[in-house]
Amino acid sequence: MRAPLPPAELADLGLSPERMRHLVGVLQADVERGRLPGAVVVLARHGRIALMEGIGRLDPARDAPMARDAVFRIYSMTKPIVSVAVMMLIEQGRLKLADPVHLHLREYANQQLAVQTPTGVALRPVQRPATVQDLLRHTAGLTYEFLGDSAVQQMYRKEDMGTRSRSNAEFSHALAALPLMFEPGREWAYSRATDVLGRLVEVITGQPLGEHLRQAILAPLGMTDTAFVVPEADHARIAEPFAHDPDGGIPLRLIDPRETPALQSGGGGLMSTAADYARFLQFMLNKGTLGGVRLLGPRTVDFMTADHLGTIPGNDPALLPPGHGFGLGFAVRTAAGVAPMPGSVGTYHWSGIGGTSFFVDPAEQLFGIFLAQAPNQREHYRALFRTLAYAALVD
Structure with missing residues (x-):
């Protein structure tokens, strides 16, 4: 070898x-x-x-x-x-770390936060939108469905967010329709944020993620x-x-x-x-x-x-x-x-x-x-x- x-x-x-x-x-x-x-x-x-x-x-x-x-x-x-692929695009000036995610992925506009109340889960608007930096550092308010049993994680499981049968675009729209588990920027929580970054790369470059990674990183x-x-x-x-x-x-x-x-x-x-x-x-x-x-x-x-x-x-x-x-x-x-x-x-x-x-x-x-x-x-x-x-x- x-x-x-x-x-x-x-x-x-x-x-x-x-x-x-x-x-x-x-x-x-x-x-x-x-x-x-x-x-x-x-x-x-x-x-x-x-x-x-x-x-x-x-x-x-x-x-x-x-x-x-x-x-x-x-x-x-x-x-x-x-x-690394995202940071290469940032170096090229094609997006910025402080950009709100919804600037490039419109489905993430007007996200809501799930809040537990005595009568159940209520939804309220986020205080500030998640940014590209939030996605990279896992502070975007997202989660993984297998890391707990909160109301939001149960929603992830019901929506089958772990399936590989959706395209990256379909995945992103399904995730964006679900409420956040945390206020963006308030807590580090391991999550599906990098899957969202994968879709972001596709939108910015116009290429499927795998093809872009091959051309930009893997082959070089x-x-x-x-x-x-x-x-x-x-x-x-x-x-x-x-x-x-x-x-x-x-x-x-x-x-x-x-x-x-x-x-x-x-x-x-x-x-x-x-x-x-x-x-x-x-x-x-x-x-x-x-x-x-x-x-x-x-x-x-x-x-x-x-x-x-x-x-x-x-x-x-x-x-x-x-x-x-x-x-x-x-x-x-x-x-x-x-x-x-x-x-x-x-x-x-x-x-x-x-x-x-x-x-x-x-x-x-x-x-x-x-x-x-x-x-x-x-x-x-x-x-x-x-x-x-x-x-x-x-x-």
Whole structure:
């Protein structure tokens, strides 16, 4: 397979070979005891690959080993890529961060807020409209239907906002017809906001989201295996979860990468590989450039990976841990301590509900990627991988 970045000796990158073997060994032990189906892990520092290894099986139903070029459903790791596409349009002057969403998507004019009263849910006009910045930082008042059981989340479920059978335009109109759960700008709440950004990209560019991402980002960065559907020739490379979750609980039905969806979900629809996503993260770590191609200015990357919440509170410590804020598409570390996992101030990260995660530490010139299809174990491996990666950093 094509190497995502040049390799290097571990000692030259300040990483302990013994501790790196321990990282792989811990994950391999989980494979052997049946908790992890398989994974691809990547660690890179100073622009060079320190570790890129497949562990376990590609598909628990088959005996094929996990390949480094396995294709994963990356779900919400789609969001940073779409956020970059939006910021590229902002750099081009085609929209502004402070623009009200309804300036470009008219269906979001006159949105209403759902307010719980003693007699039930009442609707009232929002005090200010949501902006493009609100969508990027998840302060637009939207939600996800699977994160709770509020009146608005019940409306999302009744409207089947998770279906992939609507086009991006149809999705946007259906969502805009529902009330907001929060006043825009008042609370950080993880949501379908990046799906709205995907539709915004289509309206601004006149292209389907997938085609625009391919032309503007994926092809220039050499991300040849990243798309909303996996072509038939690559179906044998798709990583699969356990048929029955080893920890029990309610199984998450993963999307089928072989099907062409009507919805090109900017919030969670892409499939990708370790090599492709490593190129994207190195592009971010390089502050907007890779291989002689510049897609963003360095100040824009700094702006995206700064905290944009300030005193705006978050409502989910599992998704936005203590010691973190949120930028434009990424969670951002704001304190050296406090958080339940290691990292430098300025480290940014995100993950996907299917079991994938990444982090980027500009202070250490380090990034890590963990790709697995283990939905119910995602929080465990997100923290474990980060902890083991920093333990291997010795210089």
